[in-house]
Amino acid sequence: MSISIPRGTQDILPGEVEKWQLIEAKARELCEKYQYQEIRTPIFEHTDLFARGVGDTTDIVQKEMYTFDDRGGRSLTLRPEGTAAVVRSFVEKKMFGYPNQPVKLYYMGPMFRYERPQAGRFRQFVQFGIEALGSNDPAIDAEVISLAMNLYKEMGLKKLKLVINSLGDKESRTAHRNALVNHFQPRIGEFCHDCQNRLEKNPLRILDCKQDHNHELMKTAPSIIDYLNDDSKAYFEKLQHYLTQLEIEFVVDPNLVRGLDYYNHTAFEIMSDAEGFGAITTLCGGGRYNGLAEEMGGPETPGIGFAMSIERFIAALNAEGIELEINQGIDCYLAALGEEAKDYTVGLLQKLRLAGVSAERDYLNRKIKAQFKAADRLNAKYVAVLGDEELSNNKINLKNMATGEQVEIALTQFVEYFQENKR
CATH class of the missing domain: 3.30.930.10 (Bira Bifunctional Protein; Domain 2)
Structure with a gap:
């Protein structure tokens, strides 16, 4: 069910x-x-x-x-x-x-x-x-x-x-209230049950009735402005x-x-x-x-x-056709190739986030092409690619998704470099 x-x-x-x-x-x-x-x-x-x-x-x-x-x-x-x-x-x-x-x-x-x-x-x-x-x-x-x-x-x-x-x-409302009662009372039987109940308790509410709003007495009802x-x-x-x-x-x-x-x-x-x-x-x-x-x-x-x-x-x-800008994207997507590189990006992702960088990584064991597509869907400004070979050489590749420019950075300096240059 x-x-x-x-x-x-x-x-x-x-x-x-x-x-x-x-x-x-x-x-x-x-x-x-x-x-x-x-x-x-x-x-x-x-x-x-x-x-x-x-x-x-x-x-x-x-x-x-x-x-x-x-x-x-x-x-x-x-x-x-x-x-x-x-x-x-x-x-x-x-x-x-x-x-x-x-x-x-x-x-x-x-x-x-x-x-x-x-x-x-x-x-x-x-x-x-x-x-x-x-x-x-x-x-x-x-x-x-x-x-x-x-x-x-x-x-x-x-x-x-x-x-x-x-x-x-209070004085104005009392005077208006009495005028409304005198206006509606002779024909209150023509109004809905709710309006009949409101006549004595709160006749002003009759004017707010959705069921009887077209009744002719509504159009000629005393105006509060005249009783101020x-x-x-x-x-x-x-x-x-x-x-x-x-x-x-x-x-x-x-x-x-x-x-x-x-x-x-x-x-x-x-x-x-x-x-x-x-x-x-x-x-x-x-x-x-x-x-x-x-x-x-x-x-x-x-x-x-x-x-x-x-x-x-x-x-x-x-x-009015007003579109609010709601998808600002993320700063960096970590794409990994190889088991050791994937393991390493777990900690690297945490370091980026703690440094104030909005970042994400792959959790579905996707191929590199699919990871880049995921980065596109997230509107990532940069994609950082880390493979097992780069990891062994203490390097990571950073690609600017707007310009296509790529740079190779030392892993130990990556978070600091990204903070300084991500804008």
Whole structure:
């Protein structure tokens, strides 16, 4: 009986995984420049964390979580997103007392959601995200957005669209919430079961419904922009001013609703406008979540962050035809002729590697011609040929694969010579 990979997961093989490594390295490099530090949280957490932190009216909590009871009868969940766990750690480890504020963190790792797999969307996926906790300044909202935009641009993406909205403060949201209830209530029976449940719990989520998005009431629903109080308007205008200062183009979309319950004020998405990218164009989403730390038992702490899928990042690169340079080749391939020479290359290979040289040798007892073909496949810059006769004479032949030039070198000086001349 053969065993296949679970649906909604993928193997990332050599030749492809290098793309991931380049993106991850660039993300870490940018975080260092922006002064965000890495945090690593558990892959599973208590289920209540996500019910409280993500929101019990969200599709994530209601339909998509991988939840199980452990042997002690405790309900645990594979993390479906990163923010709730980061904020839990922030509160539990009392980071709000750190001298350097705001606390700026980033994470990178697998997340799990039980949903229908499709192009660029998996049940296990890798997410990179940042969280800035402790500041109410709209300038840090702009910084968070700029980090995401810069990461995409520095990897070569050009067809990007930034969409922003304001969900307002508590007073603005309450006024908008009441307007939404009054708008939808007379005809809520025409909507799906989920929307009917959301009417009283979180009517804003109705606007995010994929099943009823074409209903006529959706088009005439009250806009949050019309219910922003003066403070919320000023905050949103300041954010737009900062984005303009940073030369980041954006579009204001009053209908943008993030899928998590804890957002307020700034909400944003970065989308791909590349032809053929697919129906789901969102690459990255985020926003401000003042109040989440209090929900976790901590002090009042404003926060903002984003999360992006590495899978969708790569899909966007493919849609724009951007090829990342992933195969730099190796420095040296050791080709051996004769048993004594083959034995000797085991130790010589180790010396090269310890000297900082990327090197490989034959392990299949192939003929010299096949060994040269293997060196070509590995994109070796040099091939060093050692036979039993050369070994007895303390010599080795080094061939430059680009120029065809060959030199004979004393074995005792080979590693040193190669270090000095391999560039």
